[in-house]
Amino acid sequence: MTELSVPGTTRATAPAAPHAVARRKRPLGTRLRRLSPAALRHVILIVAVIVFFGPFVWMVLTSFKSSAEALSFPPTFLPKVWHFDNYSQIFTVAPFGTYYLNSTIVAVATTAGQIVTSLAAGFAFSRLRFRGSTIIFVVLLAALLVPFEVVFTPLISLLSQLGWLNSYQGLIVPNVPSILGVFLFKQFFESFPTEIEDASRVDGAGVWRRMWSVVTPMATPMIGAFAVLSFVYNWNNFFFQFLAVTKTEFFTVSVGLTQLQSTNAADSFNLLMAGSTLAILPVFLVYIVFQKQIISAMSGGLR
Amino acid sequence: MPSAIDSTQARPARAAAPPRPAGRRRTTEQIEGRSGYALIAPTTILLALFYLYPLVQTVGYSFTNWNPATGQTGAFVGGANFAGLFQNAEFLKTAGNTGIYVVVVVPVTMAIGLFFAALLAQPFRGRGLYRALLFVPYIAPIVGSSLIFSFILSPLGGIVNGTLGALGFAPIGFLNSTPWALISVIVFSIWQGVGYQMIIFSAALSNIPQSYHEAATLDGAGPIRRFFSISLPLVVPTLGFLAITGIIGALQVFTQVYILTGGGPLRSTETILYFIYQQGFVYFHGGTASAAAVLLLALGIIVSVVQLRILGRRDTIELT
Numbered sequence: 005m006t007e008l009s010v011p012g013t014t015r016a017t018a019p020a021a022p023h024a025v026a027r028r029k030r031p032l033g034t035r036l037r038r039l040s041p042a043a044l045r046h047v048i049l050i051v052a053v054i055v056f057f058g059p060f061v062w063m064v065l066t067s068f069k070s071s072a073e074a075l076s077f078p079p080t081f082l083p084k085v086w087h088f089d090n091y092s093q094i095f096t097v098a099p100f101g102t103y104y105l106n107s108t109i110v111a112v113a114t115t116a117g118q119i120v121t122s123l124a125a126g127f128a129f130s131r132l133r134f135r136g137s138t139i140i141f142v143v144l145l146a147a148l149l150v151p152f153e154v155v156f157t158p159l160i161s162l163l164s165q166l167g168w169l170n171s172y173q174g175l176i177v178p179n180v181p182s183i184l185g186v187f188l189f190k191q192f193f194e195s196f197p198t199e200i201e202d203a204s205r206v207d208g209a210g211v212w213r214r215m216w217s218v219v220t221p222m223a224t225p226m227i228g229a230f231a232v233l234s235f236v237y238n239w240n241n242f243f244f245q246f247l248a249v250t251k252t253e254f255f256t257v258s259v260g261l262t263q264l265q266s267t268n269a270a271d272s273f274n275l276l277m278a279g280s281t282l283a284i285l286p287v288f289l290v291y292i293v294f295q296k297q298i299i300s301a302m303s304g305g306l307r
Numbered sequence: 308m309p310s311a312i313d314s315t316q317a318r319p320a321r322a323a324a325p326p327r328p329a330g331r332r333r334t335t336e337q338i339e340g341r342s343g344y345a346l347i348a349p350t351t352i353l354l355a356l357f358y359l360y361p362l363v364q365t366v367g368y369s370f371t372n373w374n375p376a377t378g379q380t381g382a383f384v385g386g387a388n389f390a391g392l393f394q395n396a397e398f399l400k401t402a403g404n405t406g407i408y409v410v411v412v413v414p415v416t417m418a419i420g421l422f423f424a425a426l427l428a429q430p431f432r433g434r435g436l437y438r439a440l441l442f443v444p445y446i447a448p449i450v451g452s453s454l455i456f457s458f459i460l461s462p463l464g465g466i467v468n469g470t471l472g473a474l475g476f477a478p479i480g481f482l483n484s485t486p487w488a489l490i491s492v493i494v495f496s497i498w499q500g501v502g503y504q505m506i507i508f509s510a511a512l513s514n515i516p517q518s519y520h521e522a523a524t525l526d527g528a529g530p531i532r533r534f535f536s537i538s539l540p541l542v543v544p545t546l547g548f549l550a551i552t553g554i555i556g557a558l559q560v561f562t563q564v565y566i567l568t569g570g571g572p573l574r575s576t577e578t579i580l581y582f583i584y585q586q587g588f589v590y591f592h593g594g595t596a597s598a599a600a601v602l603l604l605a606l607g608i609i610v611s612v613v614q615l616r617i618l619g620r621r622d623t624i625e626l627t
Contacts, residue, residue: 041530045426049437052423056498057440060447062466063455075464078473121353124346134343140351147354149611150362153559153580154604157587157596158364159357161375178357181350211342240448242562247588258450262566265454273458280451291446295439298446302503303510 060284067091067278074274090278094264097275100282102253103260108286110175110245110256111238117180118234119227126189127215131201141190148183152244160247170251178248179238185230188301192226193219229301232294236287257283362604369601373593381594388598398599400574401582404489408560408578412496413553417546419497420504425534427505428512438505445502453566456495457482460567485575488568492576495563500556504549511545512538551614555607579603 066074067090069083094100128134129141152159159178160169168174204218220227242258249259261279291298369388373381392398427438444452460481462468468478481491515538523533561580564570570577570585577585579599587596 053440059455079469121349125350128343128346132339132343134340154600155361158361181353280454283451284447
């Protein structure tokens with residue numbers, strides 16, 4: 005920051021100095037050079053933070069404004085009067101408590117299911133020899149090429165035939181198999197040596213015992229990282245929920261918000277922003293606490 | 308193992324080897340095999356039921372006039388659905404929109420992501436905070452952040468139009484006029500995706516040995532030269548990986564379109580997935596929807612195969 009003021013003082017106090025004259029031939033280059041790379045980097049990053057994080061600040065500030073103030077021109081930065089009641093109001097204009105509960109149930113249950121099934125399959129694929137395991141694994145990997153978005157029409161019709169539309173099992177079960185999870189756990193188990201397992205095998209421990217008491221405790225960091233990633237993904241998963249649910253009592257926060265948007269139109273941005281704040285809050289809290297795990301899980305595959 | 312030297316070890320092994328360990332190994336394998344199948348069963352069965360089966364159905368339905376509302380299979384119509392798609396102005400429009408979207412969003416997001424990753428490559432004060440804040444748009448629920456954008460860009464009280472007004476410009480209908488609506492959706496998607504690209508590029512950059520940079524610095528290379536001569540060539544595999552996942556992701560854009568513009572104005576922001584959704588769930592043209600889905604799938608597979616060919620399979624599988 006101190007370096008920022010240097011060019012101005014140099015020019016003002018010693019304009020006649022020979023090197024200053026030489027510098028004047030390339031004023032922009034000089035100024036950029038004087039604005040040291042470190043300071044320049046901060047300037048760029050602060051602008052970037054305003055662009056990338058600013059909207060969330062704006063969301064929170066708006067969520068405390070009155071409807072009129074949210075729409076007023078010129079816009080105010082801080083609310084003139086803090087309307088905390090926007091947050092209670094959102095629970096009366098829509099069953100937001102139900103939405104919240106549904107999102108929590110769906111995200112937590114799906115995450116738990118993903119962890120258990122992925123850990124089991126990852127362990128089997130990495131540690132157990134059985135006929136066809138390679139072929140099955142390759143088929144699973146190939147399924148990675150099939151995004152859910154491509155197959156949703158028959159999938160939703162299948163859920164309808166099962167009577168699973170507008171139900172928790174319909175929102176949860178189809179999302180439980182996680183190829184990414186299987187793959188991450190397989191990678192993880194392959195990364196540590198088999199000696200401990202071999203020792204416990206000699207001691208007579210069966211497959212279940214080896215998986216549950218020997219390998220799983222060592223996998224705790226991987227489980228944590230995957231759990232966080234999975235929770236965020238499942239909390240945010242809008243498209244599937246949007247199609248699988250038509251009844252208000254099974255709406256999740258995301259689906260409920262779109263409903264709120266279409267019914268309350270343009271004059272209630274303060275309420276919409278309160279709703280968005282509530283939708284983002286759990287993910288944001290998880291992110292603050294588990295930032296390291298999220299980032300390492302996402303970038304871990306490349307290391 | 309040289310048996311001639313260590314005869315004490317070799318003898319029991321040779322004596323016991325043929326009958327017992329073979330038998331024991333088979334039982335272990337049988338036990339492990341049964342457990343193995345049991346352990347992979349949940350994932351495999353659920354995946355078969357909820358992904359592979361609908362996938363086969365999608366391909367099958369694409370040759371029929373299936374109506375999802377009736378629950379009946381529909382009659383075989385051959386390639387009529389596919390032929391129809393290419394004569395369907397609406398589909399061609401959405402395909403064009405998706406094309407524009409992919410061509411703009413993917414490279415721009417990657418460029419900005421790489422730029423931030425490079426800025427944050429060396430440790431300095433505040434680096435962690437900058438990185439954390441720049442990443443937030445990526446993890447925030449897309450419905451929530453789309454709503455924020457719909458407010459920020461609104462002509463009523465939106466801060467962007469407010470600022471434009473203060474500078475003496477007429478308000479712009481960012482979300483309900485062409486070409487602004489598509490531009491807005493594109494800008495939103497770039498804003499939303501940069502954080503992810505930044506994190507992946509950061510991981511790739513941190514894998515470059517520090518000594519490369521030190522050697523180049525000794526040779527007189529500045530930071531910009533070092534970036535283009537060392538960092539950039541070494542992150543090419545990551546670049547390829549992110550391009551593929553970016554393209555596949557961009558082919559499936561839906562939520563931000565649905566919330567920001569509802570596909571309008573005049574279908575100018577509708578994407579292929581939006582078309583599939585409408586055909587399948589609004590008009591109940593299951594056959595047409597499936598045919599479009601098959602095309603989208605084929606496109607994704609082609610892109611992935613190209614990636615496998617060019618970059619080898621490791622990078623693809625590791626993060627998808």
